[in-house]
Structure formats: structure tokens, C-alpha cells
Amino acid sequence: MSDPQPDHTLLTPGPTPIHPAALRALTRPMLGHMDPEVFALNSEIQAGLRTMYGAAEGTFTALLAGTGSLGMEAGFANLVEPGDEVLVCTNGSFGARMAEMAGRYGAQVRLVTAPLGQPIDPADVAAQLDGVKMVAVVHGETSTGVLNPVPQIAELMRGSGALLTVDAVTTAGMEPFDMAGWGVDYAYTGAQKCLSAPPGLAPVAISERAFARFHARRTPTPLWYCDFEGLRDYWDRHSYHHTVPVNLHYALHAALHAALDEGLLTRQARAAQIGQAVQAALAPLGFTPFVVNPAHRLPTVLALRLPTGFDDAGVRAALRTRHISVTGGLGPTAGQIWRLGLMGETARPAPYLTLLGALEELLGERGLTTRFLDALEPALA
Structure with missing residues (x-):
């Protein structure tokens, strides 16, 4: 030994140290991913995520079986089609990652930039909204320690018709996030960040506007694993899509509710x-x-x-x-x-x-x- x-x-x-309640949850006996107890747990997770994100009642929330980068990729895979104009705010490494991913899914990427250590200027975003299908911004740019002004960007986007995707990896779960009030359409984080759960899950929230854009697609989602309707089949309709990491769900449930209780x-x-x-x-x-x-x-x-x-x-x-x-x-x-x-x-x-x-x-x-x-x-x- x-x-x-x-x-x-x-x-x-x-990653952050695992919350003691999450660590205990990891050791519980395994259950099947289609077990009624797991579906009941998932429903509680969904409700907790709506609270964490400040999402409207009925907003679809779920856990992707991957880290925050999968949350980032799933948004572009489901909501971007080849030729779409996507405006990406880039003032660090993770904004640059957004731009690369959007381009790989066929987007015509426009950039709004700011020097390292400085936030994105909302006026620069507003000046480039014409014809844009989506604006993507990192709320907290982990690579430089900058907080980008998402509420101000969202306010200037109202009425533009563009979807707003927000990387909330270093904000959601540690401070208030107002998805409904700001008008965010797609948000994601990583379990191992503010919630102090084990790595391997990406909590996401998807607005009805985002689902409407998804259903208007001309082509199928190229990423089958995180197809929005496939996720809804499992999380809402309780039909098989793929095997979820059950014990990670239990651990995140414990960490999420510890955060909300605090x-x-x-x-x-x-x-x-x-x-x-x-x-x-x-x-x-x-x-x-x-x-x-x-x-x-x-x-x-x-x-x-x-x-x-x-x-x-x-x-x-x-x-x-x-x-x-x-x-x-x-x-x-x-x-x-x-x-x-x-x-x-x-x-x-x-x-x-x-x-x-x-x-x-x-x-x-x-x-x-x-x-x-x-x-x-x-x-x-």
C-alpha cells in the first residue's frame, strides 16, 4: 500500500479544491443513468442551475459530460451555421478560443478586441452589430483577471436580433448572474471552478430564443453528443441519449446546493x-x-x-x-x-x-x- x-x-x-460535501457524494454506490432516483436528482440540479444563472422559470438547464470547453463548443455547434456572422469579444486567451471554435463551425468571425488587462468597450460591440447572428463574450477572462461588462454589452444589443453567448466559467456560482435580466441566450461554466465540484461537467443554460434559433437550422447540429434536442430528450423527457457520469452529478448537486445555501x-x-x-x-x-x-x-x-x-x-x-x-x-x-x-x-x-x-x-x-x-x-x- x-x-x-x-x-x-x-x-x-x-480546478479548485473539492467541496467536502461533493467529495462525500463521489463515494456513494453507483446507480444507472436511467434510474428514477437519478432523474429526480437531475431535476433538482436543473432547478438549482436556474437559480445560479438567474434564468427565467422554465429555462432549459443541464450538465454536459465534459469540462467548460465543451460548454463553449456546444454553443457554437448548436447555434452557428456556416456563413453566419459571429462577433467575438477577445481580450485574452479564452476569448481567442471562442473565435477559433466559431470559425471551425463555419462562422464568419468578426473581432472586438481590447488590450490585455483591459475590458471590452461595449460601444465597440454596438458599432459592429449590423448583420450579426451572435455575440460571444467571456464574462471573466481567466487569463488576465479582467471582468468584462456583460450587462452593458447586453443592454446595447437589445433589439439587434443577435443571440448573446456568455462564458461564465469564473463567475457563475460565486457571484450573482442575471441571465433573464441581462438577456443572455446561452451561458456555461465548469463544475471545477466556482462550485468546487470535480472536473468533468459543464453546467449550461439555454434560452427559448436560443432554442428557436436551433430549430431554425438549415443543417443538423454537427456535434451529435451535445445536440440540444438530444440533451432535452434525456434531461426533460427521460429517454436514453448517452451515459452520463452519475457520481459526478451527485457531487455537483452537493456543491451546487452548498453554494446556493451560502x-x-x-x-x-x-x-x-x-x-x-x-x-x-x-x-x-x-x-x-x-x-x-x-x-x-x-x-x-x-x-x-x-x-x-x-x-x-x-x-x-x-x-x-x-x-x-x-x-x-x-x-x-x-x-x-x-x-x-x-x-x-x-x-x-x-x-x-x-x-x-x-x-x-x-x-x-x-x-x-x-x-x-x-x-x-x-x-x-
């Missing part, structure tokens, strides 16, 4: 409090926010520019020997920033106390944990 593995402190922008506003405040305390602790070392305007910072992924001369790879490797995982920059920001997760179970004092204690030893700096706790004290009180 192998030795027990030491506890690992996971501070990445996904309250999305409470979770939003928790992420903000931890993030501000981490910034206060690291600022004297020369760490500065990558996103300059506080209003544009993504609350769930703290992107910090590294101090001049900081040994990014060396420090992260040394932390890894202590079973602490921190993520650096992605693509153009590699070696320039750290991206610290503040989603789900990561947005707690304990893992960041572990990180800051290790940095005190590795860097020969004192006071990091004290500054963190001092900044957190009003919230804890």
Missing part, C-alpha cells in the same frame, strides 16, 4: 475580502494588480504583476515542493503575472495563510501573514 498523499494547497484559477452575494463578498487581503499582504514586496482599474478586476481570479527581478519559475517550483500550486501567466503574460484563484473553496483564509507562510520562508520576508490577517480582520469580525 502506498503512503498517504500529503495535503495539497491548490491556489490555481481552476448565498451568491455572500460568496461574492468572501472572494473580494480574501483578494483584498492578499493584495495588502503582497504589496510591500512589489506585487501590483495587473488590471489597473478596480472596477474592471475579476473578483475570482486575482492577477498580480510580479516585482522586478522576481524569479517566477523558481519560486513556483519551490512552492510546488511544499505541495502549494500557484499559476503564472498564460501566453503573452507568462513570467509577468501570477493568477491566484478566489473561487469556491479556494476563497478561504487557510490556503492563503499557507501560501504566505511559505513565501515568508522562501523569500526571507516577514509580516506577510500578519498583514493578511490584519486586512482580513474587519471581515472576520
Whole structure:
């Protein structure tokens, strides 16, 4: 028998530590995917997802058996046909991924861009809406820690006839999301992000407008596995489509209801409090926010520019020997920033106390944990 593995402190922008209730749910005995108990569980999941997304009553919600990238791809596969004009907002790696996927499904892709670390300008979106069938935007750009102004973009799109697809991977489940009020037609996230469930599921929400566009398709959906009507056959009509990962459903159900019981506003405040305390602790070392305007910072992924001369790879490797995982920059920001997760179970004092204690030893700096706790004290009180 192998030795027990030491506890690992996971501070990445996904996956996040599994919620204890979700971990317990993973170990329950297996049931068949067509079992009445599983269908009852799925109905509760659907209702919980409508609450999480702020969706209208009756909005179709489901879990795709894949990660958030499958959620992204399913939207383009079902709602885009060759030749459709699709406007993609790109200010980081995941907006660029959206553009690539839309192009692979035959879309004529237009881009609205912003520099790394800055949000999309809604006026730039409004200026390019003529003839567009869909606008796609990442709510929280994980690669740079930017929060894009989805409500403002949605408001300027009203009456355009274009569908709005939103990547909510680092927002849904950790702060309020108003699908119905904003006018979002397709939203998706990943189970392993804000909900702190195991990877392998993509919770989605699909508006009636999106279903109308789907039913008006001239050609069948090229992605059979996530065909919207096939999903509805299983989730709503309880007929066989494919085998779902039952125990992952149980785990997500537990994590989802833990999030809703805690309250999305409470979770939003928790992420903000931890993030501000981490910034206060690291600022004297020369760490500065990558996103300059506080209003544009993504609350769930703290992107910090590294101090001049900081040994990014060396420090992260040394932390890894202590079973602490921190993520650096992605693509153009590699070696320039750290991206610290503040989603789900990561947005707690304990893992960041572990990180800051290790940095005190590795860097020969004192006071990091004290500054963190001092900044957190009003919230804890």
C-alpha cells in the first residue's frame, strides 16, 4: 500500500479544491443513468442551475459530460451555421478560443478586441452589430483577471436580433448572474471552478430564443453528443441519449446546493475580502494588480504583476515542493503575472495563510501573514 498523499494547497484559477460535501457524494454506490432516483436528482440540479444563472422559470438547464470547453463548443455547434456572422469579444486567451471554435463551425468571425488587462468597450460591440447572428463574450477572462461588462454589452444589443453567448466559467456560482435580466441566450461554466465540484461537467443554460434559433437550422447540429434536442430528450423527457457520469452529478448537486445555501452575494463578498487581503499582504514586496482599474478586476481570479527581478519559475517550483500550486501567466503574460484563484473553496483564509507562510520562508520576508490577517480582520469580525 502506498503512503498517504500529503495535503495539497491548490491556489490555481481552476480546478479548485473539492467541496467536502461533493467529495462525500463521489463515494456513494453507483446507480444507472436511467434510474428514477437519478432523474429526480437531475431535476433538482436543473432547478438549482436556474437559480445560479438567474434564468427565467422554465429555462432549459443541464450538465454536459465534459469540462467548460465543451460548454463553449456546444454553443457554437448548436447555434452557428456556416456563413453566419459571429462577433467575438477577445481580450485574452479564452476569448481567442471562442473565435477559433466559431470559425471551425463555419462562422464568419468578426473581432472586438481590447488590450490585455483591459475590458471590452461595449460601444465597440454596438458599432459592429449590423448583420450579426451572435455575440460571444467571456464574462471573466481567466487569463488576465479582467471582468468584462456583460450587462452593458447586453443592454446595447437589445433589439439587434443577435443571440448573446456568455462564458461564465469564473463567475457563475460565486457571484450573482442575471441571465433573464441581462438577456443572455446561452451561458456555461465548469463544475471545477466556482462550485468546487470535480472536473468533468459543464453546467449550461439555454434560452427559448436560443432554442428557436436551433430549430431554425438549415443543417443538423454537427456535434451529435451535445445536440440540444438530444440533451432535452434525456434531461426533460427521460429517454436514453448517452451515459452520463452519475457520481459526478451527485457531487455537483452537493456543491451546487452548498453554494446556493451560502448565498451568491455572500460568496461574492468572501472572494473580494480574501483578494483584498492578499493584495495588502503582497504589496510591500512589489506585487501590483495587473488590471489597473478596480472596477474592471475579476473578483475570482486575482492577477498580480510580479516585482522586478522576481524569479517566477523558481519560486513556483519551490512552492510546488511544499505541495502549494500557484499559476503564472498564460501566453503573452507568462513570467509577468501570477493568477491566484478566489473561487469556491479556494476563497478561504487557510490556503492563503499557507501560501504566505511559505513565501515568508522562501523569500526571507516577514509580516506577510500578519498583514493578511490584519486586512482580513474587519471581515472576520
